[in-house]
Amino acid sequence: MSTRRFRTFLHENSLSLAFGALFLAALAAQALAGVAEYNDQQIADGLAHVSVAEYVTSSDYAVDVAENWQSEFLQFFLYITATIWLVQRGSPESKPVGEEGRGTDEEQKVGAYATDETPSAATLGGLTARLYARSLGLVMGTIFVACWLTQSIAGWATYNEERLTQLRDPLSWPGYLASADFWSRSLQNWQSEFLAVGAMAVFSIYLRERGSAESKPTGEPDSVTGVSS
Amino acid sequence: MLAPVVVVLASLGAAACSSPGGHPAVQVAHDFYAAVEAHDGTHACELLAPQTRHELESTAGKPCPRAVLEESLPHARGRGHLERFGNQAQVDLVGDTVFLSEFRDGWRIVALMCTPRGAQPYDCQVKGS
Numbered sequence: 001m002s003t004r005r006f007r008t009f010l011h012e013n014s015l016s017l018a019f020g021a022l023f024l025a026a027l028a029a030q031a032l033a034g035v036a037e038y039n040d041q042q043i044a045d046g047l048a049h050v051s052v053a054e055y056v057t058s059s060d061y062a063v064d065v066a067e068n069w070q071s072e073f074l075q076f077f078l079y080i081t082a083t084i085w086l087v088q089r090g091s092p093e094s095k096p097v098g099e100e101g102r103g104t105d106e107e108q109k110v111g112a113y114a115t116d117e118t119p120s121a122a123t124l125g126g127l128t129a130r131l132y133a134r135s136l137g138l139v140m141g142t143i144f145v146a147c148w149l150t151q152s153i154a155g156w157a158t159y160n161e162e163r164l165t166q167l168r169d170p171l172s173w174p175g176y177l178a179s180a181d182f183w184s185r186s187l188q189n190w191q192s193e194f195l196a197v198g199a200m201a202v203f204s205i206y207l208r209e210r211g212s213a214e215s216k217p218t219g220e221p222d223s224v225t226g227v228s229s
Numbered sequence: 230m231l232a233p234v235v236v237v238l239a240s241l242g243a244a245a246c247s248s249p250g251g252h253p254a255v256q257v258a259h260d261f262y263a264a265v266e267a268h269d270g271t272h273a274c275e276l277l278a279p280q281t282r283h284e285l286e287s288t289a290g291k292p293c294p295r296a297v298l299e300e301s302l303p304h305a306r307g308r309g310h311l312e313r314f315g316n317q318a319q320v321d322l323v324g325d326t327v328f329l330s331e332f333r334d335g336w337r338i339v340a341l342m343c344t345p346r347g348a349q350p351y352d353c354q355v356k357g358s
Binding site for chain 2: 046047048050056059060157158161162164165166168169170179
């Protein structure tokens with residue numbers, strides 16, 4: 001890849017590349033902060049230190065990562081699917097009022113309305129086309145379930161490690177699923193995601209961020225629903 | 230995305246289902262009681278966690294090898310039922326429940342002579358502060 005093509009690649013993918021880099025940096029920093037916190041507790045309990053390598057393969061790190069991942073993917077899964085049917089007048093995050101639902105083939109550019117540029121999966125028909133038409137929500141939902149399952153297992157191990165340190169009997173996995181710890185970890189993340197989505201839907205009616213794809217154009221009236229730029 | 234789940238499941242499954250008799254934590258519990266029965270207080274103390282050893286010495290006012298042999302330890306035996314999560318383990322023997330933690334030099338006993346108290350922590354006669 002020539003230097004010019006590489007620069008073009010960086011420019012055209014700057015949003016995903018920037019967030020990918022931020023993600024990796026934050027994940028690494030979380031590991032460093034997490035191992036320091038973990039070892040601080042180990043000192044208090046008179047137990048052995050762990051290395052960074054041991055910590056990042058521990059259930060303690062896994063549950064902290066998974067509980068945040070699951071809530072983020074739940075947020076996007078719900079937002080993607082809820083905005084099929086629910087609307088918010090004036091919000092650029094919403095379809096116009098009255099256009100709720102899956103839309104017609106003409107609006108969706110499928111079936112008889114497919115063009116040469118329509119993705120091949122959308123033109124095959126049958127189950128493939130139906131799955132493709134729901135693939136964004138399906139993938140987000142699947143990742144949410146996988147991360148929540150991971151949280152439940154890693155959280156179970158971490159919680160039981162703590163219980164054994166406290167000289168208490170460990171819980172079974174089903175017992176952990178009914179525990180306050182599991183639901184506290186889940187709900188504390190969910191409530192913040194729901195707040196952020198709701199705030200974005202409402203704030204974006206009245207507020208603007210000039211140049212942002214997530215905002216209406218600055219001069220767009222508050223009453224206009226959806227992005228018209 | 231499912232790969233991490235499988236790895237976590239496999240590792241935790243291994244933790245929960247590993248052969249208890251062969252696990253080092255169970256071996257340490259057995260070795261401790263074998264050492265006590267053989268009146269080898271020095272070896273028994275080597276199998277205690279540092280804080281537990283220190284607490285035993287402070288309470289008894291004498292060196293650990295003597296203090297541990299003067300404790301009214303039960304005659305614990307049996308294969309032992311192991312519960313292990315991360316660096317912590319519980320071994321249920323016939324006659325005692327022992328709690329252990331993994332240190333750099335292996336599993337060490339943090340509490341013993343423990344009796345259950347329902348939802349409360351076990352009441353352990355010997356434990357770290």
